[in-house]
Amino acid sequence: MMQMRIILVCVIVRIMTLNQLTPCETATVLAIDLPFELRERLAALGVKAGRRLSLVHRLGAHGPLQVRAGSTDFILRAREAAGIKIKR
């Protein structure tokens, strides 16, 4: 029981979503939990499971995010960023 709780805590701590990242931090994409069409478009921008991402800038706590994947910069809203699971 105790062990399970520890594992659970670890999982909670390590897996987060893109909108929880702070600027200048880099993370690896674990999974993308978004509609198919959006997933395709993100893939075309270089956002796929296993890829590295970094948060460049964001406007306030609920504002849009500027994200860098490789040599591509793009922006998206916090709502969609919440569907991208990452690990630091």
Add this chain to the structure above:
Amino acid sequence: MAKTAKQRCRIAFVGMPNTGKSTLFGRLTGVRAKSGNWPGVTVELLSAKIILGAKTVEMVDLPGLYSLHGFGEDERLVRHFLEQESVSLLLVVLNAVQIERQLPLVLQLKALELPMLVVLNMADEAANLGIHFNTASLAETLGVPVHLVSARRGDGLAELKNQLANAVASVDERFSVKRDDLLIEDDRLEQEAERIVSAGVDFPHTLTETMTDRIDRVLLNRWAGLPIFVLLMYLLFQAVYGLGVPLQDGMKWQLDLLRQSGLEPLLVNSSPVLKSFVLEGLIDGVGTVLTFLPIILVFFVLMGVVEDSGYLSRVAFLVDRAMSKLGLDGRAFVMQIMGLGCNVPALMGTRVIRTRSQRLLAMLIIPFSLCSARLQVIVFLTAALFPPHLAALVMLSLYAVSFLIAFLSALIWKRQFRSNETLLLEFPPYRFPTLRSLLMQGWYSTRQFLEGASGYILGGVLLIWLLTHYPFDLPPASPGTLAGQLAQVLHPIFAPIGIDSILSIALLFGFVAKEIVLGGMAVIYGAGEDKLGALLATRLDWVQAYSFMLFILIYTPCLSAVATIRREAKSWGFTALSVVWPLLLAWLVSFVFYQTARWLQG
């Protein structure tokens, strides 16, 4: 892939958005398409015939696409083109800096088994970032020729042209693609792309902080970003007047010269009708519009610089939160800004918005953007009726009204056009204008203006001349003339908003093109640019003038804009709404303003 019989060789340009296809197309064909540092600027197929080696070849610039399987309108269009039309060669354009993520598209296209040539564009930016390409190795692993060029600077284009000439020399057929081939998914493309890139491209270990990053740190600042945007727009307008007004004076001077020492002596003995037609119709009417040409041109060139700089995506980022409250997103605001030049390209640019309802909402508000044609009338009236120290304030207030009305409309209609559109927008690096791009932009806008608007203006102004002068024995624009009679009919509508009924004739024609309004006023009052201002000042007081300007600003989009809305929305109902709603709003706003102002005056 299916072969078709002998036909002219056709080369199609394909690639992701904003990779420089249009720039390259312009360089190779001499035909200039609109380019902008903003994805989705190419929204119509542009084609040109050029001679390559010993052959005439047709080149087609297709809109950008992220993947062959995408669902956007552009992707569908490209698929449709490859399936229904046939091509001899695909010219695939990549942004060399982003080769890693653009290569899968190349592999998708390669699977179609069409003859193909890959162009790595933006060699200059890649070199600045320290990225090195081994094109021989890339070509070998890809199995197609690869060329490194900079379309903007012109590096490597001569070789590319030679290679293209060689490639098409032996091609006499075109191929079309089967729909099923277009939709094959292949998971291995990904790994293959990685393999090819790691073998043929040298990336620097750490990407250094670029100039773009440094500029962004200031321009995207949470607090300073928006004020800086407003300041930049203000400077833009200052520059337009600073550069445009002296040029405008030169133009006036030439027209006067033409009139006084050329036409007047020539016409002394001709019939009064002909004389009035030439002097009052052509010179006063069309000439008055022409004197604004320099300002409009400077304006378009500077807007072109802004569009090309990459700053507009940053603006979309800055305003997105606010726009989401209106049921729109940052892109719709950028279209408003593009609309300041001309509403038509802005309306077409809404294609980057994927949900239909949000796209319609954006199209509904774009026509409120104070385009350069309306700007002429407003600049003229402001200069004529307000003291210089107030003129700038009046102009500013009208821009404010323009945005307010647009936002208000979005608020009112957002429930009818509800959507859950997502915002996903690429940030290109900042790019600064080259002398060549400035000159091209200027030349292109002049040609567009002269080809597009001049016919309307000439026709409209001459028709107004006829209406205000027929029957020829009556004094011009008097109640007995055709225009005078028409004005009587319109009187009940325009009297409550303080617009002289004879001026309403000009408004009627402004529906065709707003440029006609000013020329029409000159004809109606029988005064050219030099005297019109003074004359207007005696006929209108400032309240009437402001009400007139409000009406011009808001009422129905011009005919080309309406045609564009109809074409893009594919709905007559929506087109009707986009005509009736502004008309209604224009009348209401002018009414409230005019009546309140009069009541306050006592």
